[in-house]
Amino acid sequence: MTTNRKPNILVFLSDQHNGMYLGSSPQVEQERVETPVLDTMAQEGVNFTSAYTPNPLCVPARLSLMTGKHSSQTGTFTNLCTIADDQATFAHSLGAEGYETVLCGRMHFLGYNQRHGFTKRILGDFLPSMWAWSREDWIESEIGDFADSLTIPGSLEVAKGGISPILEYDKKVVRTAIEYMQQDHEKPQLIVVGTYGPHCTYVCPEALFDKYRPRVKLPHSFHNQPDDLKNMTDHFKNTVEESKVLDIRAAYCGMVEQIDTQVGMVKSAFEAYCERQDRDNVFIYTSDHGDQMGEREIYGKHTFFEGSARIPMLVTGTNITPKEVTSPSSLIDIGPTLCELAGAQPPSRQDGQSLVSEIYRGEVDSERYVISELIDNESDGTPIIARMIRKGPLKLIRYHGKESQDLLFDVESDPYELTNIIGEVSETTVQALLDLMYQGWDLERAVDLHTEKMADNELLTRWGKEQNFKCSDDEDYVMVPEFAKTL
Numbered sequence: 001m002t003t004n005r006k007p008n009i010l011v012f013l014s015d016q017h018n019g020m021y022l023g024s025s026p027q028v029e030q031e032r033v034e035t036p037v038l039d040t041m042a043q044e045g046v047n048f049t050s051a052y053t054p055n056p057l058c059v060p061a062r063l064s065l066m067t068g069k070h071s072s073q074t075g076t077f078t079n080l081c082t083i084a085d086d087q088a089t090f091a092h093s094l095g096a097e098g099y100e101t102v103l104c105g106r107m108h109f110l111g112y113n114q115r116h117g118f119t120k121r122i123l124g125d126f127l128p129s130m131w132a133w134s135r136e137d138w139i140e141s142e143i144g145d146f147a148d149s150l151t152i153p154g155s156l157e158v159a160k161g162g163i164s165p166i167l168e169y170d171k172k173v174v175r176t177a178i179e180y181m182q183q184d185h186e187k188p189q190l191i192v193v194g195t196y197g198p199h200c201t202y203v204c205p206e207a208l209f210d211k212y213r214p215r216v217k218l219p220h221s222f223h224n225q226p227d228d229l230k231n232m233t234d235h236f237k238n239t240v241e242e243s244k245v246l247d248i249r250a251a252y253c254g255m256v257e258q259i260d261t262q263v264g265m266v267k268s269a270f271e272a273y274c275e276r277q278d279r280d281n282v283f284i285y286t287s288d289h290g291d292q293m294g295e296r297e298i299y300g301k302h303t304f305f306e307g308s309a310r311i312p313m314l315v316t317g318t319n320i321t322p323k324e325v326t327s328p329s330s331l332i333d334i335g336p337t338l339c340e341l342a343g344a345q346p347p348s349r350q351d352g353q354s355l356v357s358e359i360y361r362g363e364v365d366s367e368r369y370v371i372s373e374l375i376d377n378e379s380d381g382t383p384i385i386a387r388m389i390r391k392g393p394l395k396l397i398r399y400h401g402k403e404s405q406d407l408l409f410d411v412e413s414d415p416y417e418l419t420n421i422i423g424e425v426s427e428t429t430v431q432a433l434l435d436l437m438y439q440g441w442d443l444e445r446a447v448d449l450h451t452e453k454m455a456d457n458e459l460l461t462r463w464g465k466e467q468n469f470k471c472s473d474d475e476d477y478v479m480v481p482e483f484a485k486t487l
Helices: 035-043 060-067 090-096 137-146 166-180 206-212 227-236 241-278 331-342 356-361 427-438 443-467
Strands: 008-014 046-047 100-105 118-123 189-194 279-287 313-317 323-325 369-377 383-391 394-399 407-410
Touching: 008 241, 008 331, 035 046, 035 241, 035 279, 035 313, 046 356, 060 331, 090 100, 090 166, 090 189, 090 331, 118 166, 166 189, 166 241, 189 241, 241 279, 241 313, 313 369, 323 356, 331 356, 369 443, 383 427, 383 443, 394 427
Parallel strands: 008 189, 008 279, 046 323, 100 118, 100 189
Antiparallel strands: 046 313, 279 313, 369 383, 383 394, 394 407
16 A cells, blocks of 8 residues: 555446456357456456355345355345344444445345445445345336346346346446546545346347357357266256357347446546545455356356356456466455455454455465355255355365265366366365365254245245335335336
């Protein structure tokens, strides 16, 4: 840092950005998505090339980001979960240290509390948060023809170039953030800017769709799925005509390029603001999880394959020099990192680790590993419990109770995870990974927390439907313009 003053910090958090979909990524050989802003960040700042989500689902990942705790500590494993008001977040930590903590746009908080430590929310979220989350009349009235397109499989038939509620919402997020930074503010700033893109609906600006449609090809694994992997993936599949797969991938590439442009706009405004304020700056770009984009005929997230679990994580700012960090890192590390940057006390019991030494000193921990986890339910209510560990080049995936179907990949030599090497690696190596994966993990407690949350969610959902209840004030949300509601 060049001064003793606390730095201004901006975190640009997109939704569902596959970490391999960067122009600078060596993995995406088929369709080279153009991301000049993010590529420049990777070249001039710190590029965490092996960054992962702590949970491959929106709300759990974001709550882990905010708290610095894994889902198994907070019990938040589904998109119907929230955290208690007395759960501290990094926003509380920086606010206690004198920061103005500002949220602009998407964060996917559920319930009355739409702040969780943010002192200002200058633009609300996308659509009202409601326990009775469904595609019922009230959602159709808000996003019209796109009501079924925010989730898989409803989004798969929509893919095209054009206008969508998501594109219009993200434009407003960016405009609002820039307008805020064109004003002067007395306190040091922590600003989180959240877009909904490149989350489905798979619609990008028409010019970008036309640009990418001739370029895209079917995924590596679309016609190359080893038999020993099929039994682990079949229940996630959505069969789509090949021409539609190409539409989806073209639209996604266009959405990523659109986000790149918006990152550039926000970053320029932020740097100009910091220069006016004579403060050092730190700018972070990341996402909550990825999107599989048809790999293994799977779309969206909710698996531990690279397309779903790997995320971009780029850091630039004052006195930050170019570095490529290949050791594993996680979204859950951002909170502890922000706290150290601000000289703030982090929330208790952090599962994440600060990345300040990597960012400023280029220190590399060859023993570093990251964990990702999920708990879901079968149709009969039986919990599906899974964990992933990445250490060095190896990534191990285990579904509890299905140990005979463990998956082990060398993701450096096999980035598309086409070869399960579980039988080719020594038992000692596998056991060492399992020991780390389960270290400090109370499986019974995690399942109990999840089961209790699910029961409460079911009750709250029935209550919400009966009362037609929106959990927060309308001002906490942004309604899309009428022209963006028609397919």
